[in-house]
Amino acid sequence: MAGVANTWGYGAMTNSMNDIRHSKCIFMLGSNAAEAHPVAMQHILYAKEVNNAPLIVVDPRFTKLAAKATDYVRIRPGTDTAFVMGLVNEIVTNGWHDKDFIQKRVAGFPEMCEKASHYTPEVVEDITGIPASEVKRIARILATHRPGTVIWCMGATQHSIGSSNTRALCILQLVLGNMGVSGGGTNIFRGHDNVQGATDMCVLSHSLPAYYGIKDGSWKHWCRVWDVDYEWMKSRFHSKEYMNKKGFTLARWYQGVIQEDKINQYTPIKAVVFWGCASNSQSQYHKLKKALDLLDLVVIIDPFPTMTAAACAKDNVYLLPSSSQYETEGSVTSSSRQIQWRFKVVDPVHDSKDDYWIMNEMVKRFGFHDKFYKNIKKIPDDITRELCKGSLTIGYNGALPERIKKHTLNWETFDVDTLKARGGPCDGEYYGLPWPCWTETHPGTPILYDISKPVAKGGLPFRARFGTEHTYWNGRKENLLAAEGVYNPGSEVKGGYPEFKNIVPGTNWKTDLSQKTIKEAIKRGMAPFGNARARCVCWNFPDQVPVHREPLHSPRPDLVAKYPTYPDKKDQYRVYTRFKSEQRPELVKKFPYVLITGRMVEHMGGGAETRSNKYLAELKPHMYAEINVRLANNLGIRNGDMIWIESPEQGRIKVMAKVTDRVDEKTIFLPFHFGGMFMGKSLEANYPKGTEPYAIGEPANIVTNYGYDIITQIQGTKEGLCQVSKA
Ligand SMILES: Nc1nc2c(c(=O)[nH]1)N[C@H]1C(S)=C(S)[C@@H](COP(=O)(O)OP(=O)(O)OC[C@H]3O[C@@H](n4cnc5c(=O)[nH]c(N)nc54)[C@H](O)[C@@H]3O)O[C@H]1N2
Ligand SMILES: Nc1nc2c(c(=O)[nH]1)N[C@H]1C(S)=C(S)[C@@H](COP(=O)(O)OP(=O)(O)OC[C@H]3O[C@@H](n4cnc5c(=O)[nH]c(N)nc54)[C@H](O)[C@@H]3O)O[C@H]1N2
Ligand SMILES: [Mo]
Numbered sequence: 001m002a003g004v005a006n007t008w009g010y011g012a013m014t015n016s017m018n019d020i021r022h023s024k025c026i027f028m029l030g031s032n033a034a035e036a037h038p039v040a041m042q043h044i045l046y047a048k049e050v051n052n053a054p055l056i057v058v059d060p061r062f063t064k065l066a067a068k069a070t071d072y073v074r075i076r077p078g079t080d081t082a083f084v085m086g087l088v089n090e091i092v093t094n095g096w097h098d099k100d101f102i103q104k105r106v107a108g109f110p111e112m113c114e115k116a117s118h119y120t121p122e123v124v125e126d127i128t129g130i131p132a133s134e135v136k137r138i139a140r141i142l143a144t145h146r147p148g149t150v151i152w153c154m155g156a157t158q159h160s161i162g163s164s165n166t167r168a169l170c171i172l173q174l175v176l177g178n179m180g181v182s183g184g185g186t187n188i189f190r191g192h193d194n195v196q197g198a199t200d201m202c203v204l205s206h207s208l209p210a211y212y213g214i215k216d217g218s219w220k221h222w223c224r225v226w227d228v229d230y231e232w233m234k235s236r237f238h239s240k241e242y243m244n245k246k247g248f249t250l251a252r253w254y255q256g257v258i259q260e261d262k263i264n265q266y267t268p269i270k271a272v273v274f275w276g277c278a279s280n281s282q283s284q285y286h287k288l289k290k291a292l293d294l295l296d297l298v299v300i301i302d303p304f305p306t307m308t309a310a311a312c313a314k315d316n317v318y319l320l321p322s323s324s325q326y327e328t329e330g331s332v333t334s335s336s337r338q339i340q341w342r343f344k345v346v347d348p349v350h351d352s353k354d355d356y357w358i359m360n361e362m363v364k365r366f367g368f369h370d371k372f373y374k375n376i377k378k379i380p381d382d383i384t385r386e387l388c389k390g391s392l393t394i395g396y397n398g399a400l401p402e403r404i405k406k407h408t409l410n411w412e413t414f415d416v417d418t419l420k421a422r423g424g425p426c427d428g429e430y431y432g433l434p435w436p437c438w439t440e441t442h443p444g445t446p447i448l449y450d451i452s453k454p455v456a457k458g459g460l461p462f463r464a465r466f467g468t469e470h471t472y473w474n475g476r477k478e479n480l481l482a483a484e485g486v487y488n489p490g491s492e493v494k495g496g497y498p499e500f501k502n503i504v505p506g507t508n509w510k511t512d513l514s515q516k517t518i519k520e521a522i523k524r525g526m527a528p529f530g531n532a533r534a535r536c537v538c539w540n541f542p543d544q545v546p547v548h549r550e551p552l553h554s555p556r557p558d559l560v561a562k563y564p565t566y567p568d569k570k571d572q573y574r575v576y577t578r579f580k581s582e583q584r585p586e587l588v589k590k591f592p593y594v595l596i597t598g599r600m601v602e603h604m605g606g607g608a609e610t611r612s613n614k615y616l617a618e619l620k621p622h623m624y625a626e627i628n629v630r631l632a633n634n635l636g637i638r639n640g641d642m643i644w645i646e647s648p649e650q651g652r653i654k655v656m657a658k659v660t661d662r663v664d665e666k667t668i669f670l671p672f673h674f675g676g677m678f679m680g681k682s683l684e685a686n687y688p689k690g691t692e693p694y695a696i697g698e699p700a701n702i703v704t705n706y707g708y709d710i711i712t713q714i715q716g717t718k719e720g721l722c723q724v725s726k727a
Helices: 018-022 038-050 080-093 099-105 109-116 121-128 132-144 162-175 195-200 216-226 230-235 285-294 306-311 355-366 381-390 401-409 516-523 557-562 614-619 629-635
Strands: 025-029 055-058 071-073 148-152 186-188 271-275 297-302 317-321 330-333 339-342 469-471 477-479 569-572 575-577 593-598 624-627 642-646 652-659 667-671 720-726
Touching (some): 018 038, 018 148, 025 132, 038 055, 055 132, 071 132, 080 132, 099 162, 121 132, 148 162, 162 186, 195 330, 216 230, 216 381, 285 306, 297 306, 306 317, 330 381, 339 401, 381 401, 624 642
Parallel strands (some): 025 055, 025 148, 055 071, 148 186, 271 297, 297 317, 593 667, 624 652
Antiparallel strands (some): 330 339, 469 477, 569 575, 593 720, 624 667, 642 652, 642 720
8 A cells, every 4th residue: 555645647558568578669758667667677678679679768867768778869848748749740741640540440630630730840849959850760760660659657747738748649659550459558657556556546636436536426326335325425525515526636735724825625724644645745845844834733644754744843743653565465556457466474563553454443433434344344355345346437346356366376377478377277367357357257458449359358449438429629520439340359339339328227337336237248249438539639628639838937938938838727626726827937047957856766755765774775875966067067066066956936955966967958857755854954853763764865846846737736846947056
């Protein structure tokens, strides 16, 4: 359950880590897998060596991953949409797109092309800093090496237009016809070991488990699963409105306390529980600290006190020591949608209790135990069982605890290339029953949207989610279902079809708890969720087709005028969120350098765990800033000197200079794993005695800038501005 409170990532892998072994080309954007996903590197390097696959790495820094690339592309932070739409334009202009695939399985292609045509190689060069000739060369590599995989991580998502970046990358794969095939797909390497599981269970403020949302129908569905009266549930809310209103997000909850941006809630927040969350992982940390000092109550449920405890100036903190993942058991879901059983290694040590125990006690003392533990006799098996029962949208229903355990205990029987068991007790099934796993005998779905296999054997078309027809802004009408002739082997309907409903009257495949609807669809060789086209145009997004918009704090005032950000959003997850009113083109005069942040292999997240480990702390004891050689020389800064980094929001940190050509002259990089210092002062004395980490340092997030994604509200920690001076 490590870090379950965090679900910053975006999406799930369509294929799997192992399937990258079949790729003919690997396009990685905003990922430093050599440090953040070192185990996955075996598959990437396999494809590179064995298939001779080009490895294209797009990053503002020359990272450890870039060192393994065949083609490294240095990009200006926050401009990936322009680059990717430029690649799409170049591919289409040259006629390299997969015409058959697009004609049969894609919607909104002409409208998308119209928008993409703006991004000529020369326009892309101006926005991104990538030479026009490179844009053309990379497009040709992608077109001549199929199927290729696209991999993205936090370098793509932590931006005000992060959601546009991810959509542009999906469009790229659709245009290349790289979806639904082995070696292709969009493969998002996710964060914590179970962050996919946490996302699937929607440890989020705008959805119930399995992406059901928070509308009345969703509440009623889960109330049925939990066997809790819907009216009672409703009575727990301040008013009905709040039952259907998105909550605060992790990125901005503290505004619910300090209210520097207006909040849309009947009361300010008075208490906070950090359950497996480091807090120094949140941007605008000096603002968050103000909130810690105002709160009546702070509860930290963590194996370590974390920086949060040290940052609270008031005596308002309770520490509940939880045990680690090795001291408990349960199901966990990987980036590749594969579920495993994690068995207990030792009983909880010292005074710690596992998270289940803590949850159970809290629920008891709040007085809800009779309501929520009705189906839970054996922990954690019955918890997984209950989640399976309700999580029909993503087909967790077939992944019962017995099956998951059987897979984990027999993992040597599965093939490393295909993930399929060859003989043994799981014969023919895919490792970890990658969701959707539609029935108790379904083998799991190793590759999403693959129409070469029957649905009962792990195949799937694209989901029919947005109706059957759409009229675009230019008046063109399009049928959104897949074309004739597109279907999985054995399908009763030989073309597109809508989702299954009313098999059990008044229900659909997502709400029919008897699962008759799902079984009926599978029996007829069809997908419960229908067979549609993938959309290039999302009419429910502020930009229907991804377009470039300058970061809120941009180093290019000329481009701010040309590509301004969005209007402010009055109620984004209960907070007024500034876009246009925060985009101040003059800022670059005082804060001339672009600030990006990220990871190193030795430390994890906020660093509470790894900086409390003396071996890791010894490997990387100091907080530092990467600064270019030429810039350092011009500022009179030597390698190892202490420097001040300052943000436009009056955050400042004192860190060590690491003089390097990894970053260019305009860019500063900070790792975000440090804590225990605050704007030049040590907080070491504030830790409970004996729990001080072996390494402390300034949190990068004191200087990361204001700025959040227009859809997800993920913090824009990879596109701010800063000033640098010698300390
Ligand atoms: N050792 C270790 N491993 C980890 C973690 C850890 O803390 N430590 N954390 C885990 C978690 S929670 C996650 S989410 C993953 C994250 O894994 P990654 O996203 O791979 O890690 P980051 O270093 O945050 O970011 C990746 C790269 O994005 C680049 N970047 C910054 N801005 C831009 C931009 O505008 N465009 C592009 N193209 N690139 C940009 C950065 O220079 C950086 O090299 O790692 C997981 N693995
Ligand atoms: N500037 C900047 N900021 C970032 C990012 C960035 O790239 N740049 N990345 C963002 C991303 S992608 C993420 S995911 C977040 C990560 O931010 P956090 O999730 O806040 O960071 P972690 O250190 O991973 O926090 C996990 C906490 O869970 C505790 N823990 C471990 N195991 C267990 C357990 O079994 N039970 C309980 N109760 N606790 C446990 C650990 O001790 C740790 O304190 O940071 C975000 N912040
Ligand atoms: Mo993450």
